[in-house]
Amino acid sequence: MATNNPTRLDPVTTADKVYEQLLHDIVDGTIASGTKISEPELAKRFEISRSTLREALNRLEKCHLVERKANVGSRVVECSIEGLIELYITREALEGMACRQAAANMTDAEIESMQQMLATHARSQALKDGISYYQEEGDVDFHYKIILGSHNQQLINIICGQLYHLVRMYRIQFGMKSARASRAFQEHSQIVQAIADRDGELAELLMRRHIAASRKNIENKIAQKLEQ
């Protein structure tokens, strides 16, 4: 399945490449959450100068994946349950509004494309039910398309450019495998229908519920894990 990721523009400079590598490593936990980052060490590992490493770190800071204190250094952001909840609440606000705007601003062609995508998901889901990875990819693609459909550059930048990296990080590190695939698919369908009807108010409401449900699902899972 093609992951239509709007954040990834071809890296031209070496700082770009290092940024992408570090982004990947942090998101999937190869570089553990909370780790102190040693500039000299990392620079040596990548065989680059500290200047270009710092350039890469600056971009990671932009998506809130590393935090820097003056004269002290950088750390990979710490993953916490509180942080996760805060993130999802922010998502609820932003993606809800993006969905409302999408209902107003998406072209008919874009809507058509979404409906086709859902049809594909339905088929692939019917075939390999339970295999959640594809559903995960599909879920991300679905949300990206709606955000882009808002045609609001501010929303697009904030959500795709910074928030989503953190979302993916939490998903992977907390081992969220989208346990509610069929339910989520149903919700996706309702949302697309609202957009097709150009009903922005309903579209926003449904998206907010969708994300809130996802958050509660994750909260429950974590609560279960803590009980074990």
Place this chain on the structure above:
Amino acid sequence: MATNNPTRLDPVTTADKVYEQLLHDIVDGTIASGTKISEPELAKRFEISRSTLREALNRLEKCHLVERKANVGSRVVECSIEGLIELYITREALEGMACRQAAANMTDAEIESMQQMLATHARSQALKDGISYYQEEGDVDFHYKIILGSHNQQLINIICGQLYHLVRMYRIQFGMKSARASRAFQEHSQIVQAIADRDGELAELLMRRHIAASRKNIENKIAQKLEQ
């Protein structure tokens, strides 16, 4: 009036100082919107090296005040009516949610402090009615307090750390002098009441209307200016 600005932490490094100076100059238009930034020239002007200037530029990029293209350079962000609308729509989503969270998470002391603030505004407004500068400052302080009251670090970072610089830039450059002072004050009071009642849903609704009204007010003003 003390401007309780949560973004301004004491600058320790020279890059911090240059950042703050540039931030100020860009927001108030001393460095015009859309200007190409020449690194060698700016570095010479501030009598610093290009490295530390680039550090400052990176932070400006974080709040979407400058945009950089690889191997080409940086420009001050362009102010457009579309951009303004997109910004206010984003504000509506984020501050609306922040207000809902504030209703849930603000301490009684924080609420008390807001009520006192409003009382001060009421008095100062009654005295020097029409002098909108204080009202402007007061408005910013009001919104900051609510955002901080959400106790949601993600929302606080996005809104105070990046969005608000742009908001202030648009306000100044488009010459918005808050023509609806008394109306805005009334809306502020209603919002604080909803928060005091711990009615998150209403608080969010009112904040969204408040920002939407502000946006429409600005749009009208711009339309009038274009007619002249």
Place this chain on the structure above:
DNA sequence: GTCGTATATATTGTCGACAATGTTTGTTTT
């Protein structure tokens, strides 16, 4: 005279070294 190409210029990206600040270790004092 205009378009295309090639050279020259300027700007950005990257590098290694030095200065300033934080942190650790070792010593001294109570």
Place this chain on the structure above:
DNA sequence: AAAACAAACATTGTCGACAATATATACGAC
């Protein structure tokens, strides 16, 4: 032995120079 201070160390911040890329200028072909 614990606390306080001092010195050695490591890390981050800043600098100036070089390399790679983009832009501007000059020249030549049609």
